[in-house]
Amino acid sequence: MPTIIRVKGYRLFFVSFDGSEPIHVHVRRGDFTAKVWMDPMRIAWSEFKAHEDREILRIVAEHATLVQEKWHEYFA
Secondary structure, three states, X not given: OOEEEEEOOEEEXXXXXXXXXXXXXXXXXXXXXXXXXXXXXEEEEEOOOHHHHHHHHHHHHHOHHHHHHHHHHHHO
């Protein structure tokens, strides 16, 4: 599960068997995880509270280019 970046205690990462799905990123902090679809950007599922989901979406949006570049590098 390669880590892309760590921001505000959140770890953004890929799961190696997800390459057949549309571009997305997993997010973990502590014992909680979420999955964020990139286009259109939205929460696929989440164990976080709603205010944390909003923060996660902001973080992913800020790093969307990096996430997409790393996706293509990893799953190419």
